[in-house]
Amino acid sequence: MARYFFHIKDGVDLIQDPEGSELATMEDARSQALKSARELWADAIKSGRSLGADAVVISDEHGGLTFVPMAEALPKRPG
């Protein structure tokens, strides 16, 4: 298990995740980030407010960063 932090990038702002979550692998962290991104989209669409995020940024304990753009969480068109 390792601790992954899920920061939210909003334009030039980075909203820090102060706690992080214990997860087994980076793959788990990516799928967690996508789940979060989907929920942020859903809330923005339901409330009619701006998204307030353009990427979820995963950082591991060693400071490595992985960007998960919000667009990746959108449903794919069939075909």
Next chain:
Amino acid sequence: MPLTNSPNHFLLSLSPQDRGLLQPHLKPLRLPLGAPLFKADDIISNVYFPYNGIMSMIVGVSSGQFVEAGMLGRNSVVGTGAALDGPDALNTAIAQVESTGMIIDAGVLKRLASTSEALRMALVHHERALSAQTQQVAACNALHELEERLSRWLLQSRDLLQSDILPLTQEFLAQMLGVQRSSVTLVARKLQEAGLIRYRRGHIHVLEVEGLQDACCECYAAINLHFNKLIGWSPTDFQRQQVEH
């Protein structure tokens, strides 16, 4: 501690006769953070009168996720149903913030309640207050936005703890509200930028109660109104700690 001085609203509101019935059967209990009093489908062996802390009634689903249906503390009783009806737990009750208080054997309380109509009715009122809360929370969870729900949750917790400093992690908040932690991060930031709360790892400081009430949906007031009507409880103001900004 004599029960006439009890920090628990239920024990405090009983007549001296009913308090006298309960007194010899009460035993102290301490529930550390995250400890369950009972789990769904358990047999409830003890009914709990919290003196402090927060007990969350949570409902789980087969995916392993769960959501909070209501919270109780020094204002009420946990496990009332076992003294009124049967001992099967309908939900899980865990200490969301470490809690100490008094327990009584559920069978003993049931027997005592059959000898005193006033005691039995007091239990009925508290059970109805919890039911009113869980119904309000069901509506709130389905219809209100996270910012409103989080504000309600913080205000309720603050009333039960009688403190502006709430020992809560965002992970725990997210689980209780049934959302992803990133959603809590975003909303907590918004409340923080508005100067209503300050978040430090593992602690939330409430800075502006009135502002939080404005950010909240009507559910906070509705739950308090039910509690006031049914069991005569209202959150009282307390000596606010000085929190440096």
